[in-house]
Amino acid sequence: MNEIVGKIGQIDAQFGPLPSIAGAQRRCCWAQQIVSSLRRISYTDALIVRGVDAARCDPHSGIFDPVRGSLHFQRNGQLDEAVWLTFVLTHFGKHAVDEWKLAANVYGSFGVGPVWTFAQYAADPAGFGNMLDANSGRLADASISGSFSNHRKFQSKKPQAIAETFRTYYEWQTEFGGFRDLMIATHASVGQEPHAAFDALYKSMKGVYGFGGGRLGRFDFVTMLGKLQLAPIVPGSVYLDKATGPLAGARLLFFNNRDHSITGKALEPRVDALDQILGVGKQVIEDSLCNWQKSPDAYVYFRG
Incomplete structure (x- = not known):
């Protein structure tokens, strides 16, 4: 101090x-x-230097924590799953009271259906939209679904809005194949300097619904990728x-x-x-x- x-x-x-x-x-x-x-x-x-229980990845578990879950995926060589879960945790955020409740409900189909991992979503994006439609009433009731964090409080919980965010985000992560390929393409374009790579990723997300039109979602997400060591990037600006x-x-x-x-x-x-x-x-x-x-x-x- x-x-x-x-x-x-x-x-x-x-x-x-x-x-x-x-x-x-x-x-x-x-x-x-x-x-x-x-x-x-x-x-x-x-957290990076500590052990991580696999249950941290499970939205049906009482100890679900997508931050730790992302680290678990990374340590097991599942980079795309780690980055995808980082997107999930950033999009919904950790609410002051509900904590990860909303993220767990959507990621885990409200406890009745598949866990929408990167692989599961890739195999059945239409099924994800159907799950959201089937749970539209639960999503509308914050006491059941949970709430967005303060940073994401203006995001819509309507099924169509969440589905569009996931669809456009998935397109972003897979534009060049997987996230590793995205980083290779980024480095080929702007070099490997961490500030330049951060800026390129930040700007490349303009097409992601609920992220690209503003600034905070993108900044939080790309910053978290760096903090969790999922990408060698550091913000070189405050992006005002x-x-x-x-x-x-x-x-x-x-x-x-x-x-x-x-x-x-x-x-x-x-x-x-x-x-x-x-x-x-x-x-x-x-x-x-x-x-x-x-x-x-x-x-x-x-x-x-």
């Missing part, structure tokens, strides 16, 4: 006086959000274009006004440059600014 507060204090020297963080309380509050973001990444790093919370946080930081008219594209280079001082990575800066602007004067832990 002390180290980060000290680094926040150095920002003025490069960018000029920033009234938004002139007070010690606000600097401390943002520093606490940075620490929280770093801890979330450290949690994923810790079309952002909401992170952009409001950046506006508050530089202009002391969440609603300043500056665009995300114009502000993005200045926010990216913060990492030269903070040295915590673009994802942490993006995440911490988003949460800090919600409560800039008093630390609140945000999840789900």
Whole structure:
């Protein structure tokens, strides 16, 4: 905390006086959000070196956890299954109360039917749509189906919408064959530099329904691929274009006004440059600014 507060204090020297963080309380509050973001990444790093129970992949199990499940698939040489489950966990997200309930219900056919793994979906995409239609009433009732996480709260639970997301995502992952082939094609196009590869994957998802039209879903998904070491990629930018919370946080930081008219594209280079001082990575800066602007004067832990 002390180290980060000290680094926040150095920002003025490069960018000029920033009234938004002139007070010690606000600097401390943002520093606490940075620490929280770093801890979330450290949690994923810790999972990578631990053993994983195969039941983590099973949506019918009480210990279903698609983050750990993705790691299990990866360790067993099933890269496409690992990436597919990462998509599932990102699309539905972990709700603050329901946790993985919605992901488990859709991935596991509400307990009555097949588990829609990558292989199962590839064999019967129409069957997946039929399963959704058959469970439309359950999907409409959040007490039965569960809810999207906060990052995905504007996504539709209508069967047609979920089916379209899965269909267009599957087309993206299999455009060149499998995910390994997608990475080979990406490296052939832009090289193997992690920032460039991240950017290429991020931009290539524009056609994925529920992801490509916005920014947060793509950023969360591609970032998670890197965090789980499913792809050698790292975000080289905070990607503020079309952002909401992170952009409001950046506006508050530089202009002391969440609603300043500056665009995300114009502000993005200045926010990216913060990492030269903070040295915590673009994802942490993006995440911490988003949460800090919600409560800039008093630390609140945000999840789900």
